[in-house]
Amino acid sequence: MSANYEPNIVAFLCNWCSYAGADLAGTSRVQYPPNIQVIRVMCTGRVNPLYVMNALQQGADGVLVSGCHPGDCHYMEGNYYARRRLGMLKDLLEFVGVDPRRFHMSWVSASEGHKWKEVVEKTVEDAKEAGPFEGFRRRQIDW
Amino acid sequence: MSEKPKVGVYVCHCGINIASTVDVEEIASFARDLPNVEVARTYSYMCSDPGQNLIKEDIREHGLNRVIVASCSPRMHEPTFRKTIQEAGVNPYFLEMANIREQCSWVHDDLEVATPKAKKLVAASVAKVRLLEALEETEVDAEPATLVIGAGIAGIQAALDIADAGFKVYLVEKTPSVGGRMAQLDKTFPTLDCSACILTPKMVDCAGHPNIELMTYSEVEEIGGYIGNFDVKVRKKARYVDFDKCTGCGDCANECRVKDRFPNEFDQGMGKRSAVYLPFPQAVPAKYTIDPEQCLYLTKGKCGKAPKCQEVCGVGAIDFEQEDEFVEFKVGAVIVATGFDPFDPSKKPEYGYDDYPNVITGMEMERLVSASGPTGGKITINNGEEEIEPKEVAFIKCVGSRDESVGNEYCSRVCCMYTAKQAHLVREKLPDANIRIYYMDVRAFGKGYEEFYDRVRRENVRYIRGNPSEIFKRGNKLVVKAENTLTSTPVEDEVDLVVLGVGMEPRKEMRDIMDLLRLSQSQDRFFLEAHPKLAPVDTATDGVFLAGCCQGPKDIPDTVAQAKGAASSAMIPLARGKVTISAQVAEVNEATCRGCGFCVEICPYSAIEMVTVNRFGYEIEVARVNEALCKGCGSCSAACLSDSIQPKSFRDWQILPQIAALGAMK
Numbered sequence: 001m002s003a004n005y006e007p008n009i010v011a012f013l014c015n016w017c018s019y020a021g022a023d024l025a026g027t028s029r030v031q032y033p034p035n036i037q038v039i040r041v042m043c044t045g046r047v048n049p050l051y052v053m054n055a056l057q058q059g060a061d062g063v064l065v066s067g068c069h070p071g072d073c074h075y076m077e078g079n080y081y082a083r084r085r086l087g088m089l090k091d092l093l094e095f096v097g098v099d100p101r102r103f104h105m106s107w108v109s110a111s112e113g114h115k116w117k118e119v120v121e122k123t124v125e126d127a128k129e130a131g132p133f134e135g136f137r138r139r140q141i142d143w
Numbered sequence: 144m145s146e147k148p149k150v151g152v153y154v155c156h157c158g159i160n161i162a163s164t165v166d167v168e169e170i171a172s173f174a175r176d177l178p179n180v181e182v183a184r185t186y187s188y189m190c191s192d193p194g195q196n197l198i199k200e201d202i203r204e205h206g207l208n209r210v211i212v213a214s215c216s217p218r219m220h221e222p223t224f225r226k227t228i229q230e231a232g233v234n235p236y237f238l239e240m241a242n243i244r245e246q247c248s249w250v251h252d253d254l255e256v257a258t259p260k261a262k263k264l265v266a267a268s269v270a271k272v273r274l275l276e277a278l279e280e281t282e283v284d285a286e287p288a289t290l291v292i293g294a295g296i297a298g299i300q301a302a303l304d305i306a307d308a309g310f311k312v313y314l315v316e317k318t319p320s321v322g323g324r325m326a327q328l329d330k331t332f333p334t335l336d337c338s339a340c341i342l343t344p345k346m347v348d349c350a351g352h353p354n355i356e357l358m359t360y361s362e363v364e365e366i367g368g369y370i371g372n373f374d375v376k377v378r379k380k381a382r383y384v385d386f387d388k389c390t391g392c393g394d395c396a397n398e399c400r401v402k403d404r405f406p407n408e409f410d411q412g413m414g415k416r417s418a419v420y421l422p423f424p425q426a427v428p429a430k431y432t433i434d435p436e437q438c439l440y441l442t443k444g445k446c447g448k449a450p451k452c453q454e455v456c457g458v459g460a461i462d463f464e465q466e467d468e469f470v471e472f473k474v475g476a477v478i479v480a481t482g483f484d485p486f487d488p489s490k491k492p493e494y495g496y497d498d499y500p501n502v503i504t505g506m507e508m509e510r511l512v513s514a515s516g517p518t519g520g521k522i523t524i525n526n527g528e529e530e531i532e533p534k535e536v537a538f539i540k541c542v543g544s545r546d547e548s549v550g551n552e553y554c555s556r557v558c559c560m561y562t563a564k565q566a567h568l569v570r571e572k573l574p575d576a577n578i579r580i581y582y583m584d585v586r587a588f589g590k591g592y593e594e595f596y597d598r599v600r601r602e603n604v605r606y607i608r609g610n611p612s613e614i615f616k617r618g619n620k621l622v623v624k625a626e627n628t629l630t631s632t633p634v635e636d637e638v639d640l641v642v643l644g645v646g647m648e649p650r651k652e653m654r655d656i657m658d659l660l661r662l663s664q665s666q667d668r669f670f671l672e673a674h675p676k677l678a679p680v681d682t683a684t685d686g687v688f689l690a691g692c693c694q695g696p697k698d699i700p701d702t703v704a705q706a707k708g709a710a711s712s713a714m715i716p717l718a719r720g721k722v723t724i725s726a727q728v729a730e731v732n733e734a735t736c737r738g739c740g741f742c743v744e745i746c747p748y749s750a751i752e753m754v755t756v757n758r759f760g761y762e763i764e765v766a767r768v769n770e771a772l773c774k775g776c777g778s779c780s781a782a783c784l785s786d787s788i789q790p791k792s793f794r795d796w797q798i799l800p801q802i803a804a805l806g807a808m809k
Contacts, residue, residue, distance in 0.1 A: 008805070008806070008808075010802060010805050010806065015218075016663075016683050017663070019216075019218070020218060022245065023218055023219075023242075023245040023246065025245075025250060026216070026244065026245030026247075026249035027245060027249070029249055029250070031250055031251065031252060032251075034247075034250075034257065034259075034260045037260065037263050037264060037267065037805045038242070038246055038264075039267065039798065039801050039802065039805070040217065040242075041777065041793055041798070042727070042775055042776050042777055042790065042793060043776035043777055043778060045776055045777060045778030046776060046777025046778065046781055046790065046793060048781040048795065049781070051798065051799075051802060054799060054803075055802050055805075055806060057806075058802055058803045058805075058806025058807065059806030059807055060802075060806050068663075071658075072657070072663055073661075074661055074683060074684075074776075075661075075747055075748075075774055075776035075778065076747040076748075077747050077778075078747070078776045078777075078778045081745065081778050081781065081782070085781060109663060109664075110663055110665075110683070111663070111664070111665040111666045111671060112666070
């Protein structure tokens with residue numbers, strides 16, 4: 001791994017908490033690593049575990065899913081579903097030999113701009129340590 | 144998709160907000176090479192009129208049918224640009240925004256770093272926008288009624304405004320009387336209006352208003368539905384007193400076998416009341432309530448030979464058989480006005496609130512100086528040995544506010560002024576008393592506040608800059624130990640009475656309301672508004688509004704202003720009579736649905752049901768979405784085994800290309 005390796009990270013953020021929290025980080029001019037690209041979904045409950053696999057297949061070195069704190073879901077229980085599904089996925093990833101540092105889940109509320117920064121820093125740092133991801137055969141969708 | 148996508152990409156400079164860290168011209172020329180992109184332009188302020196016209200002209204000239212605006216967060220301007228393209232004849236859902244401000248230019252200060260990231264975000268947007276579908280919004284009728292939770296000054300004011308406009312209001316209050324915290328106050332700063340004198344007419348108004356259905360001693364149990372059509376269930380707790388028969392004479396309380404045994408909540412526990420009680424003399428409604436946890440008959444099943452209250456009540460209003468009642472109704476909007484709790488100074492043990500009877504809170508001081516209070520307005524205090532009239536009075540400000548050690552970083556905004564007011568009242572009643580105020584800063588920001596503070600200082604009230612470190616007893620005096628930080632000298636002042644200027648905290652029961660209405664908290668734990676500046680009464684839940692201190696500490700003028708704001712916002716769907724239902728709902732592909740019903744189980748809104756359809760002569764079960772109930776979260780979709788149920792605008796085949804675009808651009 002070269003010293004200046006920069007991981008490519010795809011993040012799925014729920015519209016109501018984490019996406020708003022990331023917006024707040026911007027409004028507060030908090031600085032964090034640029035390796036993270038956000039895809040907005042309405043709820044983490046919408047994040048099909050296959051999206052995570054897909055991102056790793058398409059060239060991402062790490063994936064982050066972030067939603068409302070347990071109990072605070074805008075849709076009442078979507079984040080609980082996400083926690084179940086993605087918790088299971090994390091075990092599965094580890095089982096098939098994917099470094100668990102490549103996949104993170106977090107709870108960031110709409111008022112936690114600073115927490116968002118910490119989450120991004122941690123995710124990027126872990127992905128850096130894990131190095132470039134070449135575990136899956138690339139299956140590039142021609143978009 | 145019959146029509147070939149023709150995409151226009153509009154990159155906003157946002158003045159220098161974006162342009163200083165993202166090379167916008169480079170983004171535009173990059174975008175021109177992306178598939179299906181016909182036009183890519185930059186402009187200084189895309190959201191301005193000329194910026195929007197630029198998009199409209201391009202739509203007309205180039206026949207664009209998809210638009211990407213790379214600018215601020217979609218949470219900010221998505222509605223603006225949806226309207227723009229709609230005006231130019233393009234379906235408003237053919238818009239995608241690339242958030243290159245909040246999530247790019249503002250968080251990365253290096254042009255070399257932010258520009259490539261912005262490119263990726265634009266590429267991902269192009270990947271998605273080509274596959275979006277046209278959606279039509281639907282409208283449903285809105286119930287012309289409002290639920291107001293909490294009948295303090297905020298709730299009362301909001302209810303009165305809405306009722307005066309001709310809409311029905313259900314005003315639900317947890318305690319037996321309306322009035323809230325304001326009713327407990329003696330005078331109000333800076334005008335020294337008597338709080339009760341200005342509040343009680345409003346209390347009476349809201350009880351007698353033909354459009355207001357007042358439910359005191361009641362709690363909201365359940366709220367379902369959505370803006371325009373909320374279904375509310377309220378529990379009317381049993382008062383054990385027949386509401387219609389009770390005349391409010393008070394004979395029952397006088398004869399109660401446990402008369403004056405229990406701390407009176409209204410007097411902050413300084414006065415006593417019976418098990419059957421009226422919270423305070425001006426209570427509205429003037430109906431008695433029996434406390435089921437204190438009444439002998441209700442707790443022990445026996446009260447002498449027969450309950451005395453029942454014997455003396457001339458109208459036979461006492462009814463021990465009464466049970467909680469449930470009422471259900473529909474409303475179009477909800478206003479939350481649940482108020483605050485005063486900070487509990489037990490969390491600052493150095494001030495000895497739990498140890499010394501002559502250390503009291505600001506709220507207790509309000510009752511002590513009030514003519515309707517436990518002492519009839521005479522300032523006397525038990526110093527642990529005897530009841531005395533204090534000669535030395537100390538006020539301490541910022542107790543529980545601006546204090547990280549108790550988790551409250553915020554300023555409570557009222558303590559500076561109520562402390563000044565109480566100092567003035569002490570001066571009025573005890574002209575010879577020595578009055579000291581220990582402070583960190585004085586924040587007198589409102590209309591007439593600075594003038595009032597000046598006036599109090601001229602009344603021989605000493606302001607000492609320094610937060611006391613400790614209060615302890617010496618003889619029959621209390622010693623306030625502090626450092627005067629202006630003169631850098633330690634002080635130890637012997638006093639008779641210490642008043643703690645306690646701040647505001649979110650209500651302990653806040654969690655219940657959050658769960659009922661899906662509200663969020665901000666960092667300070669008060670309710671989170673939709674936008675701190677531009678949507679201060681709105682919440683993330685459409686049709687739910689905030690008023691008063693439940694959103695953050697406020698004085699009375701600000702509370703009333705916000706209540707009026709919440710009232711007018713709540714009246715928008717009511718006056719229109721219709722609400723627009725989001726078009727971004729889930730849809731089932733009945734051809735592939737295998738009828739397993741997982742989605743039905745998962746849907747938090749029970750918006751999916753199984754229906755039987757006829758396919759090639761066979762009766763089969765498939766899922767179907769009720770679009771009025773679906774909120775578009777998409778939890779069903781992630782559970783679907785055959786990818787048959789998909790939320791519109793967030794379908795698998797709309798998100799996967801986004802992932803591909805981001806992955807491809809290392």
